[in-house]
Amino acid sequence: xxxxxxxxxxxxxxxxxxxxxxxxxxxxxxxxxxTGLLMASTEQYDVLVVDxxxxxxxGLSLVKTLRGAGTSAPVLFLTTLGGVDDRVEGLDAGGDxxxxxxxxxxxxxxxxxxxxxxxxxxxxxxxxxxxxLELDLAARTVTRAGTRVDLQPREFKLLEILMxxxxxxxxxxxxxxxxxxxxxxxxxxxxxxxxxxxxxKIDKPFDTELIRTIRGTGYSLYExx
Amino acid sequence: MNLSxxxxxxxxxxxxxxxxxxxxxxxxxxxxxxxxxxAELDEKLRQRVANTAMAFAALDxxxxxxxxxxxxxxxxxxxxxxxxxxxxxDQNRKPVAGNIEPIAPFAGLRVIDNEDIHFTNEESSxxxxxxxxxxxxxxxxLLVGHSTNDIVEIENIILSASxxxxxxxxxxxxxxxxxxxxxxxxxxxxxGDTLSAVADGxxxxxxxxxxxxxxxxxxxERMNGTLDRLASLMESMRQISADIAHxxxxxxxRLRQKLDTALRTTRGETELRNEIGIAGRELDxxxxxxxxxxxxxxxxxGARKSRFVPVDLxxxxxxxxxxxxxxxxxxxxxxxxxxxxxEPMLIDGDTELLTQMFANLIENAIRHCPPGSLITITLGRIxxxxxxxxxDSGPGIPESERDKVFRRFYRLEKDRSTPGSGLGLSxxxxxxxxxxxxxxxxDREPGLIVxxxxxxxxxxxxx
Numbered sequence: 001x002x003x004x005x006x007x008x009x010x011x012x013x014x015x016x017x018x019x020x021x022x023x024x025x026x027x028x029x030x031x032x033x034x035t036g037l038l039m040a041s042t043e044q045y046d047v048l049v050v051d052x053x054x055x056x057x058x059g060l061s062l063v064k065t066l067r068g069a070g071t072s073a074p075v076l077f078l079t080t081l082g083g084v085d086d087r088v089e090g091l092d093a094g095g096d097x098x099x100x101x102x103x104x105x106x107x108x109x110x111x112x113x114x115x116x117x118x119x120x121x122x123x124x125x126x127x128x129x130x131x132x133l134e135l136d137l138a139a140r141t142v143t144r145a146g147t148r149v150d151l152q153p154r155e156f157k158l159l160e161i162l163m164x165x166x167x168x169x170x171x172x173x174x175x176x177x178x179x180x181x182x183x184x185x186x187x188x189x190x191x192x193x194x195x196x197x198x199x200x201k202i203d204k205p206f207d208t209e210l211i212r213t214i215r216g217t218g219y220s221l222y223e224x225x
Numbered sequence: 226m227n228l229s230x231x232x233x234x235x236x237x238x239x240x241x242x243x244x245x246x247x248x249x250x251x252x253x254x255x256x257x258x259x260x261x262x263x264a265e266l267d268e269k270l271r272q273r274v275a276n277t278a279m280a281f282a283a284l285d286x287x288x289x290x291x292x293x294x295x296x297x298x299x300x301x302x303x304x305x306x307x308x309x310x311x312x313x314x315d316q317n318r319k320p321v322a323g324n325i326e327p328i329a330p331f332a333g334l335r336v337i338d339n340e341d342i343h344f345t346n347e348e349s350s351x352x353x354x355x356x357x358x359x360x361x362x363x364x365x366x367l368l369v370g371h372s373t374n375d376i377v378e379i380e381n382i383i384l385s386a387s388x389x390x391x392x393x394x395x396x397x398x399x400x401x402x403x404x405x406x407x408x409x410x411x412x413x414x415x416x417g418d419t420l421s422a423v424a425d426g427x428x429x430x431x432x433x434x435x436x437x438x439x440x441x442x443x444x445x446e447r448m449n450g451t452l453d454r455l456a457s458l459m460e461s462m463r464q465i466s467a468d469i470a471h472x473x474x475x476x477x478x479r480l481r482q483k484l485d486t487a488l489r490t491t492r493g494e495t496e497l498r499n500e501i502g503i504a505g506r507e508l509d510x511x512x513x514x515x516x517x518x519x520x521x522x523x524x525x526x527g528a529r530k531s532r533f534v535p536v537d538l539x540x541x542x543x544x545x546x547x548x549x550x551x552x553x554x555x556x557x558x559x560x561x562x563x564x565x566x567x568e569p570m571l572i573d574g575d576t577e578l579l580t581q582m583f584a585n586l587i588e589n590a591i592r593h594c595p596p597g598s599l600i601t602i603t604l605g606r607i608x609x610x611x612x613x614x615x616x617d618s619g620p621g622i623p624e625s626e627r628d629k630v631f632r633r634f635y636r637l638e639k640d641r642s643t644p645g646s647g648l649g650l651s652x653x654x655x656x657x658x659x660x661x662x663x664x665x666x667x668d669r670e671p672g673l674i675v676x677x678x679x680x681x682x683x684x685x686x687x688x
Contacts, residue, residue, distance in 0.1 A: 082516050084528045084578075102512055154547055180548060184581050185513065187649075188588045193552045 001046035001116045005029040006036035006062070007078065008054050012101070016049065016078075019105050020112070033057025040066055045073050046116045052079040052090065060093045067094035074115040078103075087183065106217040110169045128163040131223040133202060133210060135163055144202055154179065155198050162211065162221035171218035195219055230410055237406025244398030248391060255387045262383065266376045270356050271334055278360045278369045290364040297322040297367070307344055310337075310355050310370030321365065330359040330366045337370065353377070412441050416448070428456045461525050465518060473515060480507050517648045524655040529575045536579060538570040538611060538679070542604055545583045549591070557596030565605040572611065572679050574660045582656040585649045586615045586675055594619035598672075611679040618672040627666045 003020055007013040008031045020027045028043075030036050033054040040048055040062075048066075052059035063075050074097075077090040082100035090098045097111050128135040132145045135156075142149045142159065151159065158179050162170065172191050176182040180190065195211065203209050212220050231237055285293045297313045301324045312323035320327045326343040337355050354377075357370025412435060422430045431452060432445040487500035546562040553560040590600045598618045605612055622630060631654040657664045657677060667674040 082519070084520055084523045088532075100516070102508075104509075152547070181577065182580070182584070183577060184584075186584055186588060188549075188552050188591050189555065190548060190552055193555050196555075197551055 001112075002026045002044070003028070003047050003049060003112070004036070004040055004043075004045040005049045006031075006033065006040075006054060006059070007049070007051045008032060009051070012051075016108070019109070023109055025112075031055075033059065033062045037062050037065060040071060040073070041069060047112055048073050048075045049112070050075055050077055050095075052077055052081055052086075060089065063094045076111060076115055078108075106169075107171050107173060110171045110174060110218060113168050114165060114170070114174065128160070130163055130166055130210060130221060131208060132206075133163070135159060142202065144206055147205075149201050151198075151201060154194060155201070158194055158198055159202065159221075162219065165221070167220065167222045169214050169218050169220045174218065191219075231403055231406045234406040234410045234413070236409030237402050240402030240405045241399070244395070244402055248395060248398065251394065252387075252391060255383075255391070259380070259383050259387070263376070263380055266379060267373075270371060270373065270376060274356050274358055274369055274371050275334065277371075278358045278367070281367050281369060282360050282362070285362045285367075290362060293362060293367065294322050308372050308374065310342065310357055310368065310372075312368035314366040314368075316365055318366070323368070325368075328368070330368070332359070334358045336373075409441070416441075416445060420448070423452055423455070428452075428459060458526060461522065465522050469515070469518060473511060473518075476507060476511050476514070480504055480511070483507070514648065517652065521648065521651050521655045524578065524652075524659050527659065529578060530659060533573040533575060535571045536574040536576050538572060538579070538613065539564050539566055539604060540569075541576060541579050541583065542602060542613070544580065545587060546602065549584075549587050553587075553591055553600060556591050556594075558591060558594055558598050558600055560600045560602070562602045563604070565603065570604060570606070570611050572660060578656045579660070582653050583615075585653050589649060590615060590617040590619065590673075593617070594672075607678075613677045613679075614674055615677075616669050616672060616674040618669065621668060621671060621673040622666060624668070630666070631664070 003025050005013060005016055005020070005027055007016065007029070010031075013029050013031065017027050017029050028039060028045075030039060034056040036050070036054070037057060048063075050059045050063060054062070059077060059079070063077075066073075066075075075095045077095045077098045078101060079086070079090070079098070080101045087098045096115055099108060099111060126136065126138045128137070134143045136142070137160070140156065142151055142156065158175065161175065161178050170178075173185075175191050176186070179194075182190070195213075199209075199211050203211055208224060210221050210223065212222065212224075214220055281293055281296065284296060294313055297311050300309065301311055301322065304324075307324070310323075310325055312325050312327065313321045314327060314330065315321050318327065318329070324344055328342060335357055337357050339353050339355075342355070354373045355370040356373060357368055359366055359368050416432050419430050419432045431449045434442045434445055436442070483500065484504055487497060487504070542562065542564060546560070550560055587600070587602075594600065594617050600615070600617045603612075603614045603616075630650050632651065654664060660679065662677050662679045665676040665678070667676060
């Protein structure tokens with residue numbers, strides 16, 4: 001993917017730049033808001049990574065301006081500002097995701113990937129299908145190999161998010177945010193318990209395991225080749 | 226305070242305005258009275274002159290001209306002050322009797338000035354005007370007149386009384402307004418002095434109330450409330466700085482030592498990688514603690530309050546039940562939830578923070594209870610307040626430590642060696658406080674009951 005990184009701290013910028021290149025992405029890196037705005041407006045990028053505290057033009061204003069001008073590229077805010085109101089401000093300004101520094105690199109990559117590509121499923125698709133697993137969003141039903149599976153509302157939502165992000169790694173934090181709307185780290189095994197329950201219902205009774213644990217990072221749902 | 230500030234004060238201006246209005250009204254009343262009295266007296270005098278003239282006319286009719294002549298002479302002799310004017314003319318307009326030089330007869334009742342007549346004796350009158358009337362007699366003409374001196378004197382009395390009255394009234398009004406302004410300025414100065422003292426660092430100063438419950442007292446009371454809040458925020462900040470300095474440096478110090486040891490003693494690359502991995506995770510813990518402290522501080526300072534919306538606590542708790550039921554089961558615990566309400570339990574709040582608060586409490590219970598324990602959550606109304614309890618049959622909290630557990634970094638004696646930052650309950654306390662709820666810890670015997678009371682606000686959404 002083609003990524004624009006707007007970050008004024010040289011160490012952080014280098015760290016991210018190198019990491020993204022190792023993952024196979026193309027990266028343009030700039031160190032201030034004005035240059036960032038210029039580049040984002042004149043070139044096409046798959047993802048914009050924007051620090052909030054920038055010289056010349058701060059991150060929030062930059063994104064607001066871009067959105068106002070019609071730029072729809074997904075924006076990931078990267079920032080030390082992790083206060084109770086800061087994330088909401090970032091999303092209100094037009095950001096798509098918000099990651100607080102310092103962060104684990106695997107978390108960063110997982111979120112970039114989640115933002116970057118279009119969903120494997122067409123928008124407004126009401127039926128999601130991976131291998132023989134089918135999820136009907138309208139009827140709120142799940143079937144595998146033709147058999148109906150009964151899921152609790154949160155299990156359904158968890159499966160929905162996993163299927164919509166088929167093939168991508170979703171970190172524990174991402175799942176907590178998207179499935180449970182938890183913006184804090186629970187000390188108990190909320191995610192693990194629910195994944196385990198889901199597996200019991202949709203993986204164990206069947207041939208292939210679709211839900212995979214990616215050690216050290218998170219979970220992913222895909223059909224193994 | 227100086228004179229200028231008194232004259233600028235609202236109290237003075239109000240008082241002066243009222244006094245001004247009052248004086249204007251008084252002036253108007255006095256003017257009206259003056260005019261009425263004057264007109265009345267004038268009328269009376271004219272009547273009197275007319276009556277005197279008619280009396281002489283009657284005399285003329287009954288006793289003739291000569292009788293009138295005698296009468297006039299007698300009157301002139303008797304009047305010792307030049308109050309009256311008499312002039313008797315014969316048919317040829319020649320003077321026959323009277324006390325003035327002859328003048329030509331005129332018709333009707335007239336006011337004549339002193340310049341138009343001359344008194345025959347040297348007792349010239351100082352009087353300025355006379356009301357006089359000529360009447361036709363059988364053999365001549367008679368002028369009868371009376372000075373307006375009395376009227377003028379009365380008018381002067383009224384005028385000077387008014388001037389004195391209004392003059393002194395104005396002086397008194399200004400003095401009273403100044404006094405009122407001074408008293409008010411004293412109180413305003415007292416408020417200003419207290420606020421300056423607080424700004425200078427004397428955070429315990431409060432405005433002294435006059436005790437009258439008037440508007441200045443009400444504002445003062447509110448300001449005192451705000452100062453109380455300011456003092457508590459400052460204390461909170463001070464505590465945070467102390468906490469950060471002390472309690473974050475400990476894990477950071479530990480980390481430093483670990484890295485040091487790793488540098489000096491590790492053998493191979495694998496072991497080194499391992500140590501670095503552990504160090505990285507410890508740093509993550511430190512960052513998480515720091516972030517949690519910051520969140521608590523922001524919540525205590527009232528962040529998010531402006532985004533409050535009506536939240537149904539029943540829905541929040543059902544959500545929590547949904548999420549943690551399986552987690553509790555996995556830990557070998559039973560969880561039962563009793564939401565005793567058919568109607569929505571609404572409060573003004575933030576769903577995310579409330580969820581985090583309840584999650585924290587449930588997680589505490591899950592982590593502390595041995596397998597086989599029971600966790601119960603209830604929601605109900607007592608005396609119009611919404612009461613939520615989270616009870617467990619675990620080890621509980623000893624009574625001596627119950628009021629300390631909400632302090633930041635506080636760990637129960639028995640838990641000191643187990644992992645945990647000690648911030649969970651501080652966060653619970655901060656979120657509860659932000660929503661105006663009270664937290665109480667009680668003994669379930671055995672176990673702990675956490676009781677949250679949300680006071681019902683009057684005039685709120687219909688329950």
